[in-house]
Amino acid sequence: MVQATVGNVSDAKRTRVRYGIVAMLFLVTAINYADRATISIAGTSLSKDLGLDAVSMGFIFSAFGWSYVIGQLPGGWLLDRFGSKPVYAASIFIWSIFTLLQGSVSYLGVTAAVGALFALRFLVGFAEAPSFPANGRIVAAWFPTAERGTASAIFNSAQYFATVLFAPIMGWITHAYGWPYVFYFMGVVGIVVSGIWLKVIHSPRAHPSINKAEFDYIAQGGALVDMDRSKNERRLTEAELELDFVEQADVEPGVVKGAEILPAAEAGLKGNAAPKLSYMKQLLTNRMLLGVYIGQYCITTITYFFLTWFPVYLVKERGMSILNAGFVAALPAICGFLGGVLGGLLSDYLIRKGHSLTFARKAPIVVGMLMSTTMIACNYVSSSTLVVAIMAFAFFGKGLGALGWAVVADTSPKQIAGLSGGMFNTFGNVAAITTPIVIGYIVKVTGNFSGALVFVACNALVAIVSYLLIVGEIKRVQLKDV
Secondary structure: OOOOOOOOOOOOOOOOHHHHHHHHHHHHHHHHHHHHHHHHHHHHHHHHHHOOOHHHHHHHHHHHHHHHHHOHHHHHHHHHHHOHHHHHHHHHHHHHHHHHHHHHHHHOOHHHHHHHHHHHHHHHHHHHOOHHHHHHHHHHHHOOHHHHHHHHHHHHOHHHHHHHHHHHHHHHHHHHHOOHHHHHHHHHHHHHHHHHHHHHOOOOOOOOOOOHHHHHHHHHOOOOOOOOOOHHHHOOOHHHHHHHHHHHHOOOOOOOOHHHOHHHHHHHHHHOOOOOHHHHHHHHOOHHHHHHHHHHHHHHHHHHHHHHHHHHHHHHOOOOOHHHHHHHOHHHHHHHHHHHHHHHHHHHHHHHOOOOHHHHHHHHHHHHHHHHHHHHHHHHOOOHHHHHHHHHHHHHHHHHOOOHHHHHHHHOOHHHHHHHHHHHHHHHOOHHHHHHHHHHHHHHHHOOOHHHHHHHHHHHHHHHHHHHHHHOOOOOOOOOOO
16 A cells, blocks of 8 residues: 655656546446436336326435435435545445345335435435545546546446436346346346445555555555545554655655645544534635536536436437337447546646646536527427437537536545535535425426426526626635634
8 A cells, every 4th residue: 555655756667547436437427327326217118107207206206305405415415425436435325225225116106106206316315425426526637627527427327327227227127127126136136236345445545456656646646545544544643654665655664755745644633523514604605616516507407318318218208118218228328438537638638738727627517508599490300310410419518518526626625525515516416405305396387398498498598698707716625713
């Protein structure tokens, strides 16, 4: 394990452990979103069996969002208090159990099944609450500033890959075996992955495979490497740190400079401190962050249209079968995945070319949201092929502009990175509550999805206004002790 950070690393060959970390974040996030989408794939068959109308389905779709929002700040605090690895592992395991149990509601009467399904969706949301704050936290710990946009875009793009991979599988399972087996399948997958997580994920200082060169590279590049250090590690003296590094990393004694270690240890101590109300107030009164929160709410509205109502739109508005809808839903998701990765790469490229952090983050967001507004064109075409093409283009734009978590990693105060991510996700995922319900009412009142597409596209426009007129300069927030 690496226990110190200093020195010139230009002559040393760096390991690439951080790439394995972001790959694991990608996998877990894909499962996370697949579990959220289970009910949308099973929705048409499930609503028929349980006799649910559009409004009732909207409320069941929203059950996840209520608890997910409620759980954000407690989840962020748990991450800051106990660290990313154990909290995230518990989160994956628990949400997978609740996902699996949703299949069992088929054995209940209709009224009881509806209540149980809402309750289990609610519990899944609460269990998943720490996931994205943990993703942002881990990226902030493992990646230097110039690579953070790409890393954040990679794990965030897993939401599209989840549809690419799992929507066809879940559509086939629903068609072949019935909707309960979608929940059984995804629950088992998540339980297995929770065990893999515990084997793979470590903090930068504790990872058995990282070498000093990579550690120094990410630390000197702005990574918050001491975020999850234990109390015992923080009590180590300067001499103990140097000795331990010599023993573990096989370097020459005397190369570690304690003056560069102790401030990092102190930063780690602050990073695990309990949150103060004054800190939360500073987050909520910061204009830049409020603009980011508004933008994320609007972007998440687009996400939840695709996660909840899009497969239903394909079946009820465009006349596709459930099996075909599962496969067709994957096509826009592929474009969203490509857009998500490209957005991160483009943002980091702009930084490397000398553009400001503000421009590098905002440019892909604004362009991407403009592209997302094109989904309104679906209201004026009859060809299902053309509808899918338009949605693919709009979803590509949504992926391109989904850089919110990179902005969080850039702006979160280092003392409360988990809580800051939780606050960001709280605002964003209010859309998980409002989007399914609003669209449900629009569809019931109008009898079609035309108004729903206008509603979603308008949110993309509001996101653009927020980033251009409210956010201002993007920079890390410095908290004041009160």
